[in-house]
């Protein structure tokens with residue numbers, strides 16, 4: 001008996017009959033499989049969002065979660081950057097990591113100035129009883145799957161579609177804090193006060209994350225990324241004890257379920273932001289986590305990271321998001337500086353920022369950044 005339960009998904013039997021448009025650009029999939037590509041494929045975390053006027057126009061009339069939950073809107077927002085920037089090599093589904101706490105039964109609001117707010121955070125182990133015992137991802141998150149299928153059609157093979165989820169520790173932090181935090185007093189408090197219950201919570205979240213990713217693949221996602229945005233807040237010991245094992249569990253469960261469902265494997269990326277200690281990076285080796293690609297934030301040098309991460313693993317990243325405030329010359333100079341570092345690091349490379357694109361970036365500067373990556377990432 002396997003430790004994993006395959007989720008019940010509406011298209012578990014029918015996905016095989018769907019014929020997707022032929023891929024015109026699969027560079028990112030090739031890099032994610034470890035192939036050396038003629039230039040680095042490029043996409044940008046949070047590429048569909050607040051810096052785009054066409055996004056703001058849609059958001060004027062619809063709340064954030066309404067956008068996530070309405071497949072037509074989510075597909076439209078996902079396609080906006082692809083329509084605007086023909087130099088993008090991947091799309092990422094418009095959604096949010098906080099749909100998983102919602103699926104577990106928690107209320108999540110997106111407040112204009114504060115960001116996410118969870119009005120009733122988990123403050124003690126007894127609060128775990130408030131979470132749904134079993135989560136039917138098809139029922140709770142079927143809208144994500146519908147958005148994925150619609151988007152894949154709308155992409156018409158232009159670029160691959162990435163599905164994603166938040167990592168369990170990052171989601172636990174939101175669920176225990178009730179929103180963003182500077183001190184992480186409640187979530188880290190949990191880890192020290194109630195390590196056993198913390199693991200229970202993290203693994204409960206991990207199961208839903210894995211089911212969500214499996215559903216996304218069956219619906220048409222071609223690559224997956226797990227966002228552990230708050231991994232760097234943990235001590236290396238807690239990262240190894242709580243955060244990383246849950247990400248590894250997700251990787252194993254997703255691949256197991258895809259096999260059981262007769263679906264081909266897909267490349268998986270782990271973005272553990274802020275993880276810089278040599279000991280922690282050494283734990284991210286391919287043979288230890290099973291992820292194909294590791295996302296680097298901009299606090300790491302690609303060559304140094306490669307030494308610690310070992311071979312057989314692709315790197316993603318890691319331009320400073322502030323590069324986009326650097327003007328045309330500044331952008332070009334920095335892209336020209338960073339590309340050789342990735343070439344020296346070797347093996348597969350997917351160019352990206354080291355964290356999400358920030359508000360107030362001028363859309364034309366994003367376009368120039370993409371042009372520069374196309375030019376300077378060419379292999380000699």
Ligand SMILES: Cc1c2[nH]c(c1CCC(=O)O)Cc1[nH]c(c(CCC(=O)O)c1C)Cc1[nH]c(c(CCC(=O)O)c1C)Cc1[nH]c(c(C)c1CCC(=O)O)C2
Pocket residue numbers: 044045046047048049050059064092093094095096097098110112114115116164180227229355356
């Ligand atoms: C931590 C985290 C969240 N969400 C996400 C993360 C992990 C990545 C990271 O560390 O940045 C991931 C995410 N959020 C969103 C996407 C969509 C796809 C993409 O364009 O990359 C993705 C991949 C849309 C979004 N998620 C959010 C917006 C802006 C909301 C709005 O329109 O008001 C978008 C486009 C809101 C959000 N959602 C979250 C926060 C903290 C906020 C508020 C601050 C902010 O705006 O970035 C939680």
